[in-house]
Amino acid sequence: MVLCNEVTKWMKDDISQPPAEGVYVYGLYLEGAGWDRRNCKLIDSKPKVLFEMMPVVRMYAENN
Secondary structure, eight states, X not given: OEEEEEXXXXXXXXXXXXXXXXXXXXXXEEESEEEETTTTEEEEOOTTOOEEEOOOEEEEEEOO
């Protein structure tokens, strides 16, 4: 079994139902980096911004 994760493009307030499989995780922050929600990748932090909230992460298990 493998634990997988997927960073979504949504914030906590955008989600109204649980996922079909797994769980949604929110409240995570990046330190010293930013997150490009459009391209789903890390980016350089904005000047004088140390922490940035991550979008919701979906975590689920897969059999391998």
